[in-house]
Amino acid sequence: MLPSSNLILQSVLDGVFLGFLYSLMALGLSLVFGVMGIINFAHGDFIMLGSYLVWILANSLRSDPSLMSVITVPLFFTIGAAIYVAIIRPVLGKEPLIQIAVTVGVGYVLQNLALMMFRAEPRAVQISYLNFYVNLGLVSVHTAKLTSALLSLFIVLGVHYLLTKTWVGLAIRATAYDKEIASLMGINVGKIFLLVFGLGISLTGLAASLWMTFGQADPYIGSSFGLLTWVIIALGGLGGVSGLLASSIIVGVIQSLTMTLVSPSVSLAIPYIVFIIVLWFRPQGLFGKG
């Protein structure tokens, strides 16, 4: 049976919404990698941790998951700062393999902590103020997804503004450009790193709140989000907010179309194949400042 054009249109729309949320998920990783050069393989697992936290909070406070960001964002900033001091700072500037090993270790700990505490079954928040569809004729829009997409876009642009228009942003970009020169200019690089890592992790807490308005938490979602966000960074390159948004939307749309046109069982294979092939032909766009 041939898919109708309606279905394709609907899938593309779903994919775009998902893509905006992905861009928020990838933003923190992009910052941490771009500014600090830290290869964080535990990024997805922080989103997983956030999702469980949101699940607990929203269910016990009987409130919408997106409102939980009020709690998760500051909390995750603190967690991020603590992890930076305890684990990331000692491996700054070490070879990539060691950084990857350490962050894989962090991811492993988070994943199995979640498994111990919450067991393996996926969990979804039962209360959501926005869980309905609005029919627009050709397509229908899931309000929770629309809202999370808009909020994601808003935050991504907000962070972009922060980086380009404020003094702190300038300091961050200077640090990203050249640590030594930045510290000569009187920027406290250590503080900037702390700030950036904290910000990167707090953004996962925010993404998790939006995610839980329609998704579910499970100890293993971290691995797929982790790889997916890296794919987005690889496709979009570092630095540009437009590149990040574009590649997120591409990944979201590919995934959504694969799910409707091929099979939901293989929704990751095609983005990953695209990723590997893009790596071959655009390695220069991938290594950032080089």
Added chain:
Amino acid sequence: MRARISSFVLPALIVVVAGATVPFLVGFNQYYVLLALQSVIIASIALAWNIIGGYAGQLDLASFAYVGLGGILATTLMTEYNITPWVGMFLGAGVSATLAFFIGYPLFRFGVKGVWYALSTAALVVILHEVSIMVLGSFDYYIPFVEGWYYLRFRTWENLYYFSLIILAFVISLNLYISRSKVGYYLKAIREDEVAAEAVGIDIRKYKLLALMTYASILGFIGYIYIVSQRTFSYKTFDSSLSVYIAIIGIVGGLGSVSGTFTAALILKVVEEYLRGYLGGVLPGLHLLLFGVLLITVGILRPEGLSTLTDALVKKVKARIWGGAP
């Protein structure tokens, strides 16, 4: 010259002889023999990883892509066409090496390295996992029970254990041989600094590809043993978390250290089994959590892993045997 040959054959021989006594020591208790078999399989895979990960310094996270592909090929040849795994395992090795070539050639050709290499290989396992859902469907493929050396399938575990011990010995000597040969020097130079390595005349693409294909073909060969020890295969054989686990063993053991990697594989497997056996019902996933902590600790405090300890031990043993000369 003599010392050189014995230096990579003798350790393997010691491992085989010592390993061969294990079933006798445990009185052929199948539980311990199976545990020994699984440890030897994991150790062989981790030591194969040592070639690409430890020597060449490429963080490969795709080990079970090659184990799965080679193993499923050999198993299918046996169950569908009655072709003995003695042939099938070599074909499995060939197919895995071919996959490695098609993955590795463009990656190295276009200079994909570091985090991007790791991610590409991690993606490879997921791709194979999902493609195999399409090809195999979500079924378990059970290997029908046909006993004998022709099928390398037995009721009890001893024979498979002895066989895998020989594979382990081969992988150990290969590792030691590589580390003392030109290839080994070149791979280590690539691991340390690709640009500098290339400037002293090392064709980094060629040597990385060589390392990758050697690693993949060993895994493709072991694949059948792995699957036959599992009794079934399915798309789940392409296991990303096990692939990461192999890399963890390599890092915890110490990059490029044969004794370290071997020791880490044995210790982690035994700890995992101990925790499953005694604490499994109480704290699920505890052993993986501990491994995570171990990995962080190693990364921060001892990037050389267990290797300094085990290397010292090996040196002492050597000194006993040869009276001082290393």
Added chain:
Amino acid sequence: MMSKRSFKKAISKTMSLVIGLIIVIAVVAGVLIYMTSLPPTPTTTPTTTPTTTKPTIEKVKIGIIEPLTGRYAVFGQEAVDAARLLVDIINNELGGVRSLGGAKLELYVEDAGTDPSSAALAAERLISNYRPHVILGAYISRLTAAVAEVTEREKIPLVMDALVDWLTERGWNYVFRIAPRASAHGKAAVDFVLEMARKTNVTIRTVVVLHEDSIFGTTVANGVRSELIANGVIPNETITYAYTITDFGPIISKIRDLNPDVIFSVPYFSDGILFAKALQASGIKVKFIAGAGGCGYTDPDSIREAGEAVEYFTNTYSYNPARQTEWNKRIVQEFQQKYGKLPTEAAGIIFYSLMFVYEGLEKAGQMFPENPLNPDNLKAAFLSLDLNDSNSKAAQLYPTGKIKLAPNGENLYGGTAILQVIGGQPKVIWPEAEAGVTPVFPRP
């Protein structure tokens, strides 16, 4: 390459001789010791159980291997809880196995982990430490297969609580399954829907099969499809997804596009909740959603979490917690008292499987008083049982009320009950409805 030549040259003759000699000696010695030490090892003496042939049997060892860690731990934990309860009841309320002089059951629990490697280790460990007379397990088909190979070698009867069809089709001699096989779930769902459609004059034009892609989900869905086709209904589309799915959006879009009359859905756990809520939110009108495979939609947890969204959904169950027989009511009540929740599928299967083992042991004591625990005698006793509600507690716990094993160990009367959520409560509606309950079809 360079290695070969220099390698060959490098091995001096004496060195190679020494190495060769060591290998030959090691191999010969190994084989000799292996040969001579074979007979006394326990592995090759499986036919003689360690228990003496005298009638004084004090205990019967029951092993249970379930996934207690990792992804499948939810089910394994509940199964072990159920086994503990039942062993308690058998030992204390029923006085042990009376035909064996009141021998008590002793339960040995082992964690199967998450993959076949750990499951095989679990089986080997359990057997080498305790050598149980009967083993139950291991819920997941891959794990069960790994366990079955070991129990088969050791000739220990394995009563499986994994439902996937092929497990009884491998020619294993000591495997038994009381629970309905996976495809029976699919078949039941279709039979129920077609029967209701006939009764209520609803025409079914478009059918979608939606299932999670594990082997269990796939086998159940195959049961759905073949039964549909046997009845002349060709499913329009089969949608598969991984049960870890996080977003049903694209699937909902596809369903909107297909606009089916009936959806046969095989969920895993909370993917069912997620789907039900997404479908509710979408406002798509589907005449009926028939679940199959025992998990999701109608279990108390799902109803609590999904609320309104699963109203009038049905699901097939390997176990019927609402079955109004004396022993079923009693055990459900005790389970609820002890663990504070209703038993679901995982517990239910253990209820009747273990009760069946108990009744089989009674029978074996009568049939073979001199050696009741011999595996072949146990098998003969298991196969000779013909149970129904009036003569058996196990049958009272079973959805169809009848248990009789075929020579391959499969229950000839394997069948499921269908439950429907009516007014927020799970009600049994098929094959016979509970008192005072009528199935709601189609959904209003």
Added chain:
Amino acid sequence: MSDAVLLEVVNLSKRFGGITALNNVSMRITKGEILGIIGPNGAGKTTLVNCVTGIYKPDGGKVLFLGEDITGRQPHFIALKGIARTWQKIRPFYNMTVIEAVTAGALLRTKDVLKAREEAAEILEFVGIPRSKFEVLGKNIALIEHKLVDLARAIATKPKLLFLDEVVAGLRPHEVDVIADVVKKVNREMGITLGVIEHVMRFVMNISDRIVVLHEGRLLTQGKPAEVARDPLVVEAYLGTKPV
């Protein structure tokens, strides 16, 4: 000293984005000489070496080595042809021992590891690393030793032409003298032609037979050290851009 041309660079250009790092540079290195390559920061010295040794692909022009066109070939091919180099920022093999690192270089011309090790040992002693340091890991030695090991590693590939990229940067004065002696020895006793990129004028004036000066990607002038030092263009280039 023969006048045979070893390396000829013709109209070499290299751009990075909008910046022209090398602009139509042509020069020659003759067999046996020590050529100093100097110029202020950003003059294109390192870019020139990177283009010759294959690290960068030039955007225009040609590199001829012993008359063979090696423009844009891969670094390992160029190393095999006989051009070696050291690095401005040291690139040591931290987790290999000193002797292993140099052996890796020596293996370019042999497959026999033992032979390569012997050669490596000789070269290490030649540059002044004592045998007691041979089995020390790269991460455990001092900067001056790194410079010497880097040099030994490059020499081990048996090059005809060796580029030294700011080999004395970061060293103390007496260490600079040590390196100067070694460099002269390498040229005289081993017969290796040298291209010495340098910032430290005293060092480069002292050891070079001839000097080329780059400025803003162009060849400014060339000649004997004494002539170049007096050239007003050179003085201006240095003073004009880099107030010291």
